[in-house]
Amino acid sequence: MRRIVGSARRGRPGGRRFVDYPRSGRKGVRRWLPSWRQWLSACLLGGGGLAGLFTYVYVTVDIPDENDAASREANVYYWSDGTQMVSIGDVNRQIVELKDVPKSVRNAVIAAENATFYSDSGVSPQGLGRALVNMVKGQETQGGSTITQQYVKNTYLSQDQTVTRKVKEFVISLKVDQRKTKDEILQGYLNSSWFGRGAYGVEAAAHAYYGIPARELNASQGALLAALLKGAEMYDPSTSAANHRRAKARWAWILDRQVAVGRMSAKERARYKEFPEPLKESRSTSLSGHYGQTGYLVDVATKYVRQRTGLTDKDLALGGYEIHTTFDKRRVLQLARSVKGVLSRDLDPKRRAQDKGVQVGAASVRTRDGAVLALYGGADATRHFSNNADTTGVPAGSTFKPFVLASALQDGMRPDEKGPGGMTPVEALVEGGNATYQKLGAEVGQRRVRDVAVGAGMLEQSMARTDKSFPLGTSTPSAVRLASAYGTFARDGLQHDPYSVTSVTKDGEPVEGLEPARTRRALDARVAHQVDAALRDVAVDTVGRVVSKTGRPVAAGRTSDQDRFRASWFIGYTPEVSTSVTLFRMRPRDPLLQPLSGVGGSKSRHGNALTERIWRDALSGVDLAPGGKSKVGSPKAAALGDR
Structure with a gap:
């Protein structure tokens, strides 16, 4: 039982x-x-x-769509010499093809991160196991990922450190390895990785650390960038002495590692003994670089691109555009230094109330084709948002008179004909002669004067209404447009619209619409030569006999003491470059221009002396001969002399 x-x-x-x-x-x-x-x-x-x-x-689990952030790029603006000016966008990234990354740089990354990259299946089971163990211990789940897994994490997944995300990374990596070539994966990894200094991808990193495109990196520089992949906050050598020691040690290890895994010969390794010190961190080429004059340059270039190509703000916000500008870095810096130097030397806003609120705008335009070489938009684009070089609202004053003279000469008037007061129009241009030009404008016809000014390069919308004051300069052209229009006198009457961008590309494909504008004849060559000769007399009267590096005199126009407009202008050109400078005063939140009487002291001539000094200082280092003689002796004395 x-x-x-x-x-x-x-x-x-x-x-x-x-x-x-x-x-x-x-x-x-x-x-x-x-x-x-x-x-x-x-x-x-x-x-x-x-x-x-x-x-x-x-x-x-299938391969998901790419993260928006992984493919988002910045728009990169370049100086006229091809070097990077600034990168603008939420993500500082410029995607490049693998062929544009030197093999030595690729070898450094592979040796440092995944030596078996080209032979493995795209995953590391050991790394997954370590990640799971770390998770159980409450530690980070990072560890032992292949290049493919890191690419998948950057491109397809969130950055959360969870077991679920790690398992998905493992599975997706297997599938990506089967569906993409190794070169495609490596290219994606190099374009999506974080290198510090606000730089995503090897191209942005090359600019951030060495100021060059990725294609120009050498093996030693590539080894340092590869070291940054381990953690830029720990390996950027410019951050601290400890970081420098870590970076140097890992740089050396990566070079040695390449020899060990057969990606560099021992002979080549022996060449790299000196640590490739990167540039000090500069925000001028990163996301925070929209400052100083750079913001004004970007503003002008972007506006030009929108006008000529049809690209919208929404299109540009997607990023990935490479915008090559006409801006000459040396001239931009020289112009900014000149403005700052003159204003700091001659203004004293703490002691003189008249010196408060003074604004300056300036622009340099190449006469042969209208390329905008430099501009000064204000003290700082992050604090003063209006671009003084590319805005209307500042009356031209006597700088408009050459267009009145040109219209009269174009209609057959002789330059030696006497006008009111017994002066010829040329003499009146030098002496001021408002009455002469007021009558001359009436005789020629204000509509005719208007057409000549617009034909020379000014914008129709900047022209004032035609009345008896119109010939005296009530119109309000921008500094860019006025410099360009004066260039018409320098180029025998041929007119070129100003332009600031030479080309725009995206994904290597050019954007259409940026072909240079056609050259137009605005004035008879005879008329242009006669006005040019008159303006050379103005230059002699104002700053003495100044000659360009080619030996030819400089021509100039300027506002006079007789002008009652609240703005000061000085425009001078060599045969190659035309530069305009304007000065005016404004109060905060008040759109009206303030009087210039007393600005800069009793000898500033209502600010006219200041614009002349800025022009002379800006041009002396790049266009004028170092030994140019003046009426009062040395070039410096001529530039600073008061009349």
Whole structure:
């Protein structure tokens, strides 16, 4: 009876259980130790379960769409010499093709991050295992990822450090490795990785650390950039002495590692003994670089691109555009230094109330084709948002008179004809002669004067209404447009619209619409020469005999002491470059220009002396001959002399 009851209790004939655990016939600890068959069964069952789970995950997890942030790029603006000026956008990234990354740089990254990249399956099971263990310990799940896994994390997944994300990374990496070539994966990795200094991708990193495009990196520089992939906050050598030590040690290890894995010869390795010190961190080429004059340059270039190509703000916000400008970095810096130097030397807003609120705008335009070489838009684009070089609202005053003279000469007037007061128009241009030009404008016809001014390059919308004051300069052209229009006199009457962008590309493809504007004849060559000669007399009268590096005199126009407009202008040109400078005063939140009387002291001539000094200082280093003689002796004395 007991045997029958026992058999029923065990549930199987003969008294044997389906799972003999705890083990019958064993005592003590051995009763609780599984047999080898039980161990094997458990392993097979667990392995089968894991295999089934992996199969399920592999089938259900597909390659997702790329993260928007992974493909988002900045718009990069370049100086006229091709060097990077600034990168503008939410993400400082410029995507490049793998062929544009030197092989030595690729080798450094592979040796440092994943030596078996070209032969592995795209995943590291050991790395996944370590990540899971770290998760259980409450530590970070990072560790041991292949280049493919890092690319997947950058491109397809969030940056959350969870087991779910790590498993997805593993599965997606297997699929990506099957569907993409190794070169495609490496290219994506190099374009999506974080290098510090606000730089995503190797191209942005090359500019941020060495001021060059990625294609110009050498093997030593590439090794340092590869070191940054381990953590830029720990390996940017310019951040601290400790970082410098870490960066130098890892740089050397990466070079040695390349030899060890066969990606560099020992002979080549021996060439790299000196650590490739990067540039000090500069925000001028990063996301925060929209400051100083750079903001004004970007403003002018972007506006030109929108006008000529049809690209909208929404298009540009998507990023990825490379915008090559006409701006000459040397001239831009010289112009800014000149303005700052003159204003700091000659203004004293703490002592003189008249010196408060003074604004300056300036622009340099190449006469042969209208390229805008430099401009000064204000003290700082982040604090003063209006671009003084490219805005209307400042009356031209006597600088408008050459267009009145040109219209009269174009209609057959002789330059030596006497006008009111016994002066010729040329003499009146030098002396001021408002009455002469007021009558001359009436005789020629104000509509005719207006057409000549617009034909020379000024914008129709900047022209004032035609009345008796119109010939005296009530119109309000920008500094860019006025410099360009004066260039028409320098180029025998040929007119070129000003332009600031030479080309725009995206993904290597050019954007259409940026072909240079056609050259137009605005004035007869005879007329242009006569006006040019008159303006050379103005230059002699104002700043003495100044000659360009080619030996030809400089021509100039300027506002006079007779002008009652609240603005001061000086425009001078060499045969190659025309530069205009304007000065005016404004109060905060008041759109009206303020009087210039007393600005800069009693000898500033209502600010006219200041614009002349800025022009002379800006041009002396780049256009004028160092030994140019003046009426009052040295060039410096001529530039600073008061009349």
